[in-house]
Structure formats: C-alpha cells, structure tokens
Amino acid sequence: MQQRIGHLVPSTSIGVERWVHQICRSVAIEVAHPVARASLPEVLSGPAIAPSQSAELTRAASRLADAGVGAVVWSGSSADLHGAAHGRAMARWVEEVTGVRASTVTLGQIDLLSRRDIVSLALVSAGSEQTTGRLADTYLAAGFKISSVTALGLTTAREAAELPVSRVRRLLLDTDAPDAQCLVVAGTELPVAPVAALVERELGKPVYDGARVAIRTGLELLGLSVTAPEWGEMFGAENPAGVCCDTH
The missing domain is CATH 3.40.50.12500 (Rossmann fold)
Structure with a gap:
C-alpha cells in the first residue's frame, strides 16, 4: 500500500x-x-x-x-x-x-536549521514588514541570530508566485548578509525552488525556502x-548546477 x-x-x-x-x-x-x-x-x-x-x-x-x-x-x-x-x-x-x-513548515525549518548547526540567518519574506518582523521574532525566540531581514512587501500569494525566477535569483543574491550562514525564505509562494541550487553555488551557503x-x-x-541535487542542498546537493528556468 x-x-x-x-x-x-x-x-x-x-x-x-x-x-x-x-x-x-x-x-x-x-x-x-x-x-x-x-x-x-x-x-x-x-x-x-x-x-x-x-x-x-x-x-x-x-x-x-x-x-x-x-x-x-x-x-x-x-x-x-x-x-x-x-x-x-x-x-x-x-x-x-x-x-x-x-x-x-516553520517547525520543520527550525528543526532543519538546528540539525545543520546553523546559528545565524538572513531572513527573506514576500510579505509586509509587520509580518516579516513577527516571523523574525519566532526565529529569535528559537535561539537564532538574524543577520538581516528583508520584506518584499508583496500583497498577494499570486503576486509572489508569479515573480520571474530570474528576478527571484537576483533578490536572493541581494538579500544575503556576509555573516549569515544561510538564507531562510519564509512562506511557500516565492518560486525559489528552481534557482535554489544555483544561488547556493553562487553564495556558498544553503537556501531554505518554505515550499521545499x-x-x-x-x-x-x-x-x-x-x-x-538539482533542487538544492537540503536534498543532498553538492555543487549542483541548478534548474533555473522561467517556465516554472
């Protein structure tokens, strides 16, 4: 069965x-x-x-x-x-x-970070500053250091989901913080999955988004x-090529 x-x-x-x-x-x-x-x-x-x-x-x-x-x-x-x-x-x-x-998804995220011995993270959210701040509080309360917080200010799930993945890749690269051990993308709507492996290779650190x-x-x-591996470090990637494509 x-x-x-x-x-x-x-x-x-x-x-x-x-x-x-x-x-x-x-x-x-x-x-x-x-x-x-x-x-x-x-x-x-x-x-x-x-x-x-x-x-x-x-x-x-x-x-x-x-x-x-x-x-x-x-x-x-x-x-x-x-x-x-x-x-x-x-x-x-x-x-x-x-x-x-x-x-x-957030409990799974916290568990994954803990098992990876992650201490500091750069937090990215598609939503408002208020919502992103509340999510940051959750990670702070769990014992993590927030190196940077980025709120994209998108108002609907559809708006986030329809961002071109090429733009998402650039946003992730721009929101990285030097002392962050990883990028955490809150929520499941931003199309991070197709570019996660590529961004990880460019930044030299993992990217953990809600959907994956x-x-x-x-x-x-x-x-x-x-x-x-083509879908990122959390699925066993080592120097993956990525699956970046705007057709997803």
Missing part, C-alpha cells in the same frame, strides 16, 4: 504543489496528495486557536484523514506568526484529528528521503 503525505495549505496557496512532483519523482509514494485547503488568515491568526480556526482545521484535516495520509504538514506561515508554541499547538490539533504525525522545507518535512515525518 502506497504511503501518502498530506499538505494542509492556505486557501490561496499554490506554492508547494508546484514543485512536489518534480522534486519527489524518485520516491514511489503518493507524496503531498491530496492537498486540503483551509481558509485561515495568514496574518490574523491569534496566539491561541480560536473556535473558528479549530473548526476550519478540523474540516481540512479530516479530508486528509479520509484520504489515508500517513503524515500532514501545515504549509502556511500563519501557524508560526505567534511563535513556535502556536505552531506546535496547530500540529497537535491536526494530529488529534488525523491520527498521524503532523508538523508545520514543507516537502522535506513531510518526507521526514514518514522516515523517507529524496536525493535530488
């Missing part, structure tokens, strides 16, 4: 779905499908799980449970705008509904891994 990884995504998100099949083509499981969408606000999510949020989480997570997923990842940054504790609360809620292991971290987190919840 094939294993399935479910991704719980904000209703407007198109980030994770764009890359999962390409990155995980070597894995003989139904990764990241089905996807369940939840109408949870990305900024207004409070530090406690409100009744309206719990009902929406239950509805969306139940869809994944009915489809027989073996793990679930909340692939939206709203769970972590109020800190990792809130993200863990959302993950526990999903686990109670689905009966399988769950995590969030969400994919990796789901795999790790099931004890699986993917070796796909």
Whole structure:
C-alpha cells in the first residue's frame, strides 16, 4: 500500500504543489496528495486557536484523514506568526484529528536549521514588514541570530508566485548578509525552488525556502528521503548546477 503525505495549505496557496512532483519523482509514494485547503488568515491568526480556526482545521484535516495520509504538514506561515508554541499547538490539533504525525513548515525549518548547526540567518519574506518582523521574532525566540531581514512587501500569494525566477535569483543574491550562514525564505509562494541550487553555488551557503522545507518535512515525518541535487542542498546537493528556468 502506497504511503501518502498530506499538505494542509492556505486557501490561496499554490506554492508547494508546484514543485512536489518534480522534486519527489524518485520516491514511489503518493507524496503531498491530496492537498486540503483551509481558509485561515495568514496574518490574523491569534496566539491561541480560536473556535473558528479549530473548526476550519478540523474540516481540512479530516479530508486528509479520509484520504489515508500517513503524515500532514501545515504549509502556511500563519501557524508560526505567534511563535513556535502556536505552531506546535496547530500540529497537535491536526494530529488529534488525523491520527498521524503532523508538523508545520516553520517547525520543520527550525528543526532543519538546528540539525545543520546553523546559528545565524538572513531572513527573506514576500510579505509586509509587520509580518516579516513577527516571523523574525519566532526565529529569535528559537535561539537564532538574524543577520538581516528583508520584506518584499508583496500583497498577494499570486503576486509572489508569479515573480520571474530570474528576478527571484537576483533578490536572493541581494538579500544575503556576509555573516549569515544561510538564507531562510519564509512562506511557500516565492518560486525559489528552481534557482535554489544555483544561488547556493553562487553564495556558498544553503537556501531554505518554505515550499521545499514543507516537502522535506513531510518526507521526514514518514522516515523517507529524496536525493535530488538539482533542487538544492537540503536534498543532498553538492555543487549542483541548478534548474533555473522561467517556465516554472
């Protein structure tokens, strides 16, 4: 029986779905499908799980449970705008509904950084300065040093998703900080995946964006891994050539 990884995504998100099949083509499981969408606000999510949020989480997570997923990842940054504790609360809620292991993209990001012995990072977000600042607080509270913070000020998920990857590459190169050990791109919408390996080679440091971290987190919840160097260091890259292309 094939294993399935479910991704719980904000209703407007198109980030994770764009890359999962390409990155995980070597894995003989139904990764990241089905996807369940939840109408949870990305900024207004409070530090406690409100009744309206719990009902929406239950509805969306139940869809994944009915489809027989073996793990679930909340692939939206709203769970972590109020800190990792809130993200863990959302993950526990999903686990109670689905009966399988769950995590969030930011919790997966923090875990990955910790295992890589990363201390300092340059943080990039497609959203507003306010949202980016709250995400920075989450990383600071987790014990990381923020070498630089860049908020692109984009207003919609679609606006972020439709940026040409050539422009995304230039933005990432420009937002690097000399004392940062890596770049962390919050959220899942910016099309970082096609240029991540290329930017890593140019900067000499890893790039961790939400979409690829969400994919990796789901795999790790099931004890699986993917070796796909062309998609960056987190998938086993060593001096990769990259897959930069504006057609994605």
